[in-house]
Amino acid sequence: MESSLPRKRKGARSACSLVGSSHEPTTVARKRACREPKPRPEKKKKDPSSDDASGRGGGGGVVQTAPPASGRAAPESPSRGLKRKLGCIESATRMGRKKRLESEYELGAEIGQGKFGSVRICRAKVGGEEFACKALPKNGEETVHREVEIMQHLSGHPGIVTLKAVFEDADKFYLVMELCGGGRLLDEMAREGKFSEQRAAIVIKDLMSVVKYCHEMGVVHRDIKPENILLTKAGKIKLADFGLAARVADGQKLSGIAGSPAYVAPEVLSGCYSEKVDVWGAGVLLHVLLHGSLPFQGGSLDAVFEAIKTVELDFHSGPWESISSLARDLISRMLNRDVPSRITADEVLSHPWVVFYTECPLKAVTANLSITNNIVAPRITWDRIRLHCESISSDSSSQRSADQDECGIVDALTAAITNVRISEPKRSRLCNPAIPIQQECSSNLKSNLCTAF
Numbered sequence: 001m002e003s004s005l006p007r008k009r010k011g012a013r014s015a016c017s018l019v020g021s022s023h024e025p026t027t028v029a030r031k032r033a034c035r036e037p038k039p040r041p042e043k044k045k046k047d048p049s050s051d052d053a054s055g056r057g058g059g060g061g062v063v064q065t066a067p068p069a070s071g072r073a074a075p076e077s078p079s080r081g082l083k084r085k086l087g088c089i090e091s092a093t094r095m096g097r098k099k100r101l102e103s104e105y106e107l108g109a110e111i112g113q114g115k116f117g118s119v120r121i122c123r124a125k126v127g128g129e130e131f132a133c134k135a136l137p138k139n140g141e142e143t144v145h146r147e148v149e150i151m152q153h154l155s156g157h158p159g160i161v162t163l164k165a166v167f168e169d170a171d172k173f174y175l176v177m178e179l180c181g182g183g184r185l186l187d188e189m190a191r192e193g194k195f196s197e198q199r200a201a202i203v204i205k206d207l208m209s210v211v212k213y214c215h216e217m218g219v220v221h222r223d224i225k226p227e228n229i230l231l232t233k234a235g236k237i238k239l240a241d242f243g244l245a246a247r248v249a250d251g252q253k254l255s256g257i258a259g260s261p262a263y264v265a266p267e268v269l270s271g272c273y274s275e276k277v278d279v280w281g282a283g284v285l286l287h288v289l290l291h292g293s294l295p296f297q298g299g300s301l302d303a304v305f306e307a308i309k310t311v312e313l314d315f316h317s318g319p320w321e322s323i324s325s326l327a328r329d330l331i332s333r334m335l336n337r338d339v340p341s342r343i344t345a346d347e348v349l350s351h352p353w354v355v356f357y358t359e360c361p362l363k364a365v366t367a368n369l370s371i372t373n374n375i376v377a378p379r380i381t382w383d384r385i386r387l388h389c390e391s392i393s394s395d396s397s398s399q400r401s402a403d404q405d406e407c408g409i410v411d412a413l414t415a416a417i418t419n420v421r422i423s424e425p426k427r428s429r430l431c432n433p434a435i436p437i438q439q440e441c442s443s444n445l446k447s448n449l450c451t452a453f
């Protein structure tokens with residue numbers, strides 16, 4: 001497969017990511033859909049002016065959301081569209097005023113390196129607040145356009161990196177963003193190795209809350225991986241890098257290969273997919289967090305893709321023996337190749353493992369919980385686990401020992417694995433991409449894949 005991949009166009013971003021057709025239009029609105037999308041009502045944003053999807057966003061501080069994923073192309077050139085969007089972020093960035101980045105911000109040290117430019121700290125000249133400034137070349141203009149639109153569309157969620165302003169000079173666009181001073185999740189993983197179940201559950205809960213929000217807002221990120229999950233100084237996660245993100249209407253399918261090899265969902269390789277690809281990517285991440293290695297590996301791209309499509313994960317040996325059954329249950333649901341049966345972002349959030357580690361009292365989870373398959377557990381439902389957790393939280397006068405609490409919860413959790421109520425799989429949607437899918441790949445894709453961890 002690798003040899004058939006055309007090289008990525010100059011200026012397109014994310015070299016370790018797979019991107020669809022180089023001639024792909026600016027927004028997902030013009031992507032090939034596998035079937036006609038149902039119209040999606042535009043979500044109300046906090047800023048009432050943000051509902052203006054009319055394209056007349058250039059004046060009066062109107063914040064432009066991304067164009068509706070209606071299947072219709074905007075009648076203007078990407079360049080004009082981008083200028084209008086840039087003007088909408090904040091009045092100071094309007095193209096007509098020709099304000100330069102340097103007039104408002106002082107550029108500082110480099111804090112990150114993207115594939116097509118660097119990210120540097122920048123400090124506001126007025127007030128001294130620090131931000132991150134990402135420089136993107138102008139010959140990737142369409143991609144920048146989409147990234148800006150989607151970041152605006154999603155802005156306001158605490159788990160999303162906020163876009164503050166956009167500037168341009170002759171060669172580049174500069175995206176001034178909220179600074180995430182805690183670095184990347186990937187670096188934390190490299191420093192610390194495997195995460196405890198509790199810590200992994202907190203990461204997954206925070207991540208899936210953001211992913212759920214993106215999906216509700218009609219955005220598929222398409223590149224969920226630890227490089228794109230940033231941390232604040234306080235350790236909270238922020239989802240970044242919307243360069244591959246796409247907007248979808250309800251029920252609309254995407255085509256065109258996009259993502260990062262080790263994290264890409266099998267249906268992406270088949271060329272027709274939905275927002276569930278983000279759940280798969282997060283499932284790969286959870287596997288790495290708990291097990292310490294990527295689930296699907298290979299010495300070449302072909303081998304990795306083959307593994308993604310065919311390898312049956314063995315959750316019963318090696319490091320899995322000391323990982324709870326519930327964690328394994330969740331990973332297997334997130335890495336389910338049957339897309340309609342794959343758990344949704346919302347369902348991940350209510351999975352017993354996530355709820356247990358993130359909502360139950362700390363005292364019950366800090367001990368060495370070892371959930372094995374051998375425990376003969378009573379048949380109890382997830383509702384009862386919830387009640388159990390709540391009773392421990394509220395019953396401060398309880399005379400039960402901590403040991404009894406933990407034992408009860410372990411039993412309950414073990415039992416729950418067979419009782420988890422995940423919604424019934426939806427009927428498989430017809431998926432019939434009419435046009436062959438092109439795939440782009442940068443020259444260093446392979447090396448990035450091999451050095452991912």
Ligand SMILES: Nc1ncnc2c1ncn2[C@@H]1O[C@H](COP(=O)(O)OP(=O)(O)OP(=O)(O)O)[C@@H](O)[C@H]1O
Pocket residue numbers: 013014015016017111112113114115116117119132134161177178179180181183184227228230240241243
């Ligand atoms: N808001 C931010 N705060 C702090 N650091 C950031 C921020 N945005 C980006 N970075 C740093 O810059 C790096 C590159 O950023 P980003 O992923 O957005 O660029 P990119 O060109 O899209 O890269 P790629 O597509 O290869 O992931 C990040 O991995 C991170 O280390």
